[in-house]
Amino acid sequence: SQTIHQWPATLVQPVGSPLSLECTVEGTSNPNLYWYRQAAGRGLQLLFYSIGIDQISSEVPQNLSASRPQDRQFILSSKKLLLSDSGFYLCAWSEWKWDTIYFGEGSWLTVV
């Protein structure tokens, strides 16, 4: 069966520091991969999605970036964090032909 893992689960970072959140999917090949952010108030915002290695689309312009160095690995990064980057970040995946999206456990980021 397929599984998705993301880490770290919790992160407290100072303003201006870099960020790296990592996500891996097991048990499937060539998945679509997604990064969502959930700020206070619960709304979910799609940040990036990827249909293949080095194929990444950005949905919201900001100081975050995403990379997909391997088929089942998706990384969310920032060179300099802002206070407004605080939130709950969710990695997700779907089959390449796409139907249902499945989410990871989430990563809590607090920028101080």
Place this chain on the structure above:
Amino acid sequence: GDSVTQMEGPVTLSEEAFLTINCTYTATGYPSLFWYVQYPGEGLQLLLKATKADDKGSNKGFEATYRKETTSFHLEKGSVQVSDSAVYFCALSSGSARQLTFGSGTQLTVLP
């Protein structure tokens, strides 16, 4: 564009009460419809889905029927438990999209 409107919360019920969380949508074509549940501090879990009109999705005692004529996908459960306390998200996906469009979420609290 696609949109999902779901019932404003929070919703507070007593154990064994009947639950309805309303969800209506606007979409082009024939979307798939989903309910996700988010327990405190966790990622989103797929609760149920329906892919065509008149389909009924069900899981863990929850049900929702895809009503094309009323563009609705209301979530129901006949007898809620304290363990059902969570945030519930209605979502849709259109055929050409590579993402989900989410509602704003409904917080459910079940009291013993």
